[in-house]
Amino acid sequence: MESFEFLVPxxxxxxxxxxxxxxxxxxxxxxxxxxLHYGGTSAVxxxxxxxxxxxxxxxxxxxxxxSGVLPNPRVSLVREGISLCDHENIDMILAVGGGxxxxxxxxxxxxxxxxxxxxxxYSGAAVAEKTLxxxxxxxxxAAGSESSPSxxxxxHRLTLKKGCTNEITRPIFAILNPELTxxxxxxxTACGAADIMAHxxxxxxxxxxxxxxTDRLCEAxxxxxxxxxxxAIAEPENLNARSxxxxxxxxxxxxxxxxxxxxxxxxxxxxxxxxxxxxxxHGAGLAIVFPAWMRYVYKHDLDRFARFGKCVFGIEPDxxxxxxxxxxxxxxxxAFFKSIGLPTRLSExxxxxxxxxxxxxxxxxxxxxxxxxxxxxxxxDVAAIYRxxx
Amino acid sequence: MESFEFLVPxxxxxxxxxxxxxxxxxxxxxxxxxxLHYGGTSAVxxxxxxxxxxxxxxxxxxxxxxSGVLPNPRVSLVREGISLCDHENIDMILAVGGGxxxxxxxxxxxxxxxxxxxxxxYSGAAVAEKTLxxxxxxxxxAAGSESSPSxxxxxHRLTLKKGCTNEITRPIFAILNPELTxxxxxxxTACGAADIMAHxxxxxxxxxxxxxxTDRLCEAxxxxxxxxxxxAIAEPENLNARSxxxxxxxxxxxxxxxxxxxxxxxxxxxxxxxxxxxxxxHGAGLAIVFPAWMRYVYKHDLDRFARFGKCVFGIEPDxxxxxxxxxxxxxxxxAFFKSIGLPTRLSExxxxxxxxxxxxxxxxxxxxxxxxxxxxxxxxDVAAIYRxxx
Numbered sequence: 001m002e003s004f005e006f007l008v009p010x011x012x013x014x015x016x017x018x019x020x021x022x023x024x025x026x027x028x029x030x031x032x033x034x035x036l037h038y039g040g041t042s043a044v045x046x047x048x049x050x051x052x053x054x055x056x057x058x059x060x061x062x063x064x065x066x067s068g069v070l071p072n073p074r075v076s077l078v079r080e081g082i083s084l085c086d087h088e089n090i091d092m093i094l095a096v097g098g099g100x101x102x103x104x105x106x107x108x109x110x111x112x113x114x115x116x117x118x119x120x121x122y123s124g125a126a127v128a129e130k131t132l133x134x135x136x137x138x139x140x141x142a143a144g145s146e147s148s149p150s151x152x153x154x155x156h157r158l159t160l161k162k163g164c165t166n167e168i169t170r171p172i173f174a175i176l177n178p179e180l181t182x183x184x185x186x187x188x189t190a191c192g193a194a195d196i197m198a199h200x201x202x203x204x205x206x207x208x209x210x211x212x213x214t215d216r217l218c219e220a221x222x223x224x225x226x227x228x229x230x231x232a233i234a235e236p237e238n239l240n241a242r243s244x245x246x247x248x249x250x251x252x253x254x255x256x257x258x259x260x261x262x263x264x265x266x267x268x269x270x271x272x273x274x275x276x277x278x279x280x281x282h283g284a285g286l287a288i289v290f291p292a293w294m295r296y297v298y299k300h301d302l303d304r305f306a307r308f309g310k311c312v313f314g315i316e317p318d319x320x321x322x323x324x325x326x327x328x329x330x331x332x333x334x335a336f337f338k339s340i341g342l343p344t345r346l347s348e349x350x351x352x353x354x355x356x357x358x359x360x361x362x363x364x365x366x367x368x369x370x371x372x373x374x375x376x377x378x379x380x381d382v383a384a385i386y387r388x389x390x
Numbered sequence: 391m392e393s394f395e396f397l398v399p400x401x402x403x404x405x406x407x408x409x410x411x412x413x414x415x416x417x418x419x420x421x422x423x424x425x426l427h428y429g430g431t432s433a434v435x436x437x438x439x440x441x442x443x444x445x446x447x448x449x450x451x452x453x454x455x456x457s458g459v460l461p462n463p464r465v466s467l468v469r470e471g472i473s474l475c476d477h478e479n480i481d482m483i484l485a486v487g488g489g490x491x492x493x494x495x496x497x498x499x500x501x502x503x504x505x506x507x508x509x510x511x512y513s514g515a516a517v518a519e520k521t522l523x524x525x526x527x528x529x530x531x532a533a534g535s536e537s538s539p540s541x542x543x544x545x546h547r548l549t550l551k552k553g554c555t556n557e558i559t560r561p562i563f564a565i566l567n568p569e570l571t572x573x574x575x576x577x578x579t580a581c582g583a584a585d586i587m588a589h590x591x592x593x594x595x596x597x598x599x600x601x602x603x604t605d606r607l608c609e610a611x612x613x614x615x616x617x618x619x620x621x622a623i624a625e626p627e628n629l630n631a632r633s634x635x636x637x638x639x640x641x642x643x644x645x646x647x648x649x650x651x652x653x654x655x656x657x658x659x660x661x662x663x664x665x666x667x668x669x670x671x672h673g674a675g676l677a678i679v680f681p682a683w684m685r686y687v688y689k690h691d692l693d694r695f696a697r698f699g700k701c702v703f704g705i706e707p708d709x710x711x712x713x714x715x716x717x718x719x720x721x722x723x724x725a726f727f728k729s730i731g732l733p734t735r736l737s738e739x740x741x742x743x744x745x746x747x748x749x750x751x752x753x754x755x756x757x758x759x760x761x762x763x764x765x766x767x768x769x770x771d772v773a774a775i776y777r778x779x780x
Contacts, residue, residue, distance in 0.1 A: 003405025015393025
C-alpha cells in the first residue's frame with residue numbers, strides 16, 4: 001500500500017423523504033441565501049423543486065434559482081451562475097440533480113472567489129483556494145460528485161471537456177433519497193451503472209501491489225452494480241435495487257476504494273474527448289471505451305485481469321492460459337454493458353473514425369502528457385484504443 | 391435498506407513516518423496546549439513518544455503528559471486526566487496508543503466539559519454535548535476507536551465496563567503508520583484480528599433485508615483479516631499484512647459497513663461483562679463469545695449464516711441441509727480463531743461457571759433491557775451463551 005490521506009467531510013443523509021430536511025440542514029449551518037441550481041423541467045414536473053422551495057421557505061432561507069444545466073455542463077452557464085451569486089450575495093449553492101448539476105455548482109462555487117475566468121480552474125492554469133459551499137439533493141446515481149472532490153466542465157467554444165479535482169469542492173452534505181431515482185429511464189439507469197463501475201475500475205487497475213483490502217472493496221462495489229442494475233432497469237420502482245445502487249455510487253467515487261493505491265483514469269480521459277465532440281452520455285461513452293482500453297492494455301498485468309474475471313464475474317481462471325482468462329473477463333464486461341442496453345462500440349453510437357486522430361491528440365495534449373496510470377498512453381495508443389472501439 | 395446519516399470527520403493520515411507530522415497537523419488547527427496521553431513504557435522504549443514530543447516542540451505546541459492507561463481503561467485515570475486538563479488549560483488531547491488510550495482520551499475530552507462525574511456518561515445517566523478535540527497516533531489496529539464515535543470505560547469499584555457512543559467523540563485526525571505495529575506480539579495481533587472481525591460481524595448479522603452492498607463490504611473486510619492476520623503473526627514485519635489490517639480495522643468500525651442496516655452488538659455486551667470481571671483481553675473474550683453466540687442464535691436466520699459460510703469462508707452451501715452449512719460456518723470461525731492462537735472457550739481462559747448468572751444479570755441489567763438487535767436476548771439467554779462457551 002502507498003501512503004495516503006483520506007477525509008470525506010460530506011454528511012450523507014440517506015432515506016425516504018430525506019429531501020424535506022434540506023431547509024433545516026442549511027439553516028442549522030447558518031446560511032441565509034442560496035442559489036438553487038438544477039437542470040431542466042423534469043425536476044419541476046416531478047414536484048421535487050416545489051418541495052425544495054417549500055423546505056427552504058419553511059426554514060427561513062431565501063434563494064434565487066438558476067436552472068438549465070445540461071448533460072456535459074457548460075462553462076457558459078457556470079459564468080452566468082458566478083455573476084448571479086455575486087449580484088445576489090449568495091452564501092451557498094444547493095445543487096438538485098445529478099453529476100452535471102453538481103459539477104456546475106462546484107464550478108460556480110470555485111469561480112465565485114477566483115479572480116479570473118473560471119475556465120482557468122479546468123484548463124489547469126490555476127487552482128482554486130476557496131469556494132462557496134455546495135450541498136446536494138441527488139437525483140441520478142452515477143457521477144459520485146455528491147461526495148467527491150471532482151467536477152467536469154465542458155467548453156463548447158473550444159470543444160474541450162476538462163476535469164478538476166480539488167478537495168475544497170466536496171459538498172457539505174448530500175441528500176440521497178432512492179425514491180427520487182424511480183423515474184430514471186432505463187437508458188439513464190444503465191449509463192449510471194457504467195459510470196459507477198468505471199469509477200471503481202479506474203481504481204481497480206493499479207500497479208500498487210498488496211492492496212487486498214481495497215481490491216475486495218472494489219469487487220464488492222462492482223458485484224453490487226452487476227447484480228442490482230438489471231433489477232432497477234426491469235423494475236424501476238424496486239427500492240432495494242435503487243437503494244443499493246445509490247449508496248454504492250457515492251462510496252464508489254469518494255475515493256475510499258482508491259486509498260493507498262495508484263489509479264488509472266485513462267478511460268475517463270479518452271471518454272471525455274468523445275463526449276466533448278459528440279455530446280454522448282458519459283456512461284455510454286465509458287461502456288464503449290473501457291472494453292477497448294482493456295483489450296489494449298491487458299497484457300500489462302494478466303494476473304490482475306484474471307482476478308477481475310474471477311472475483312467480479314466468477315470466471316474460473318485457467319492457470320495454463322491466463323491470457324484466455326483475461327480475455328474472457330473483458331468479454332464478460334462488454335456483454336454486461338450490452339445486456340443493460342448500452343452501446344459498446346463507437347459505431348453503435350453513430351461515431352466513425354473521422355476525428356479519432358484529433359481526439360487522441362487532444363487527449364494527450366499532443367503527447368505532452370501521458371494518459372493513464374496503469375499503462376501510460378501516448379497519442380498513438382489512444383488512437384489505437386478508439387479504433388479498437390469502432 | 392434503512393434510512394441513515396453518515397459522516398466521518400476524522401482525517402486519516404496513513405503511511406510510513408506519518409507520526410512525524412503530528413505537531414504540524416495540530417498547529418495547523420490552531421491548538422496550543424496538548425494533553426499527551428499514552429499507556430505504558432513500550433511506547434517510550436520504542437522511541438515513539440520521544441518522536442512525538444519532538445514533533446510537538448518543533449511545531450511550537452506545549453504539552454503535558456498523562457501515561458499509565460491500562461487495557462480496559464479505568465475511569466479513575468480518566469478523572470485524573472480531567473483534573474489535569476482543567477489545571478493546565480489544555481485545548482486538545484493527543485492519544486498515542488490503541489483503543490484503550492483513545493477511549494480514555496475520549497472520556498477525558500467529554501468529562502472536561504461535563505458538570506458532574508464522567509461515569510454518568512457511561513452509565514447512561516447523561517449525554518455529553520461538548521468535548522475537547524481528540525487526535526490519535528494509532529499503535530494497535532483493533533478497536534477502530536481512531537475514527538469511531540465509541541468508547542468503553544471500566545469502573546473497577548463497580549466491576550462495570552460500559553460503552554458510550556457519541557458522534558462528538560470521533561477524533562479530528564488519526565495517524566496510521568503500519569510500521570508502528572511491527573512490535574505487536576502475536577497474541578495481541580490475534581486479539582486485534584478478533585476485535586476487527588467482531589466489529590464487522592456485529593453489523594453483518596442483521597434483520598434488515600436487501601443490503602447487498604454493505605453485506606459485500608462486510609465480507610471484504612472479514613476476508614481481508616482472515617487472509618492477513620496469519621501473515622502478520624508469522625511475519626511481524628510484513629508491511630503488506632500490517633497495512634491492510636490497519637486500514638481495514640479503521641473502516642471496519644467507522645460504521646460504513648453498518649450504514650442502512652440494523653445491527654446486533656449482543657456479543658460485545660456479553661464480552662464486556664467477562665472482561666469487567668476477569669480483565670481478559672477484549673479480542674480474546676470476543677473469540678470466546680462470538681462462536682457461542684452464533685450457536686445459540688443461528689436458527690433465527692439459517693440463510694444468513696449459510697451466506698456467511700459461503701462468502702467469508704468459501705463453504706459450498708448444501709441447499710438440502712442449510713443447518714449443516716450454518717454449523718460448518720460457525721466451526722470455521724472458531725477454527726480460525728484457534729489457528730491464530732486465541733482461546734475459544736472460557737475454560738481455556740481459566741474462567742469457570744461460578745459467576746455466569748451474575749454476569750448475565752448485569753448484562754441485561756436484570757432483564758430491564760434486551761441484549762442484541764439480531765436476536766434480542768434475556769438473562770437466561772445470555773447465561774446459556776456463557777455456558778455454551780465453557
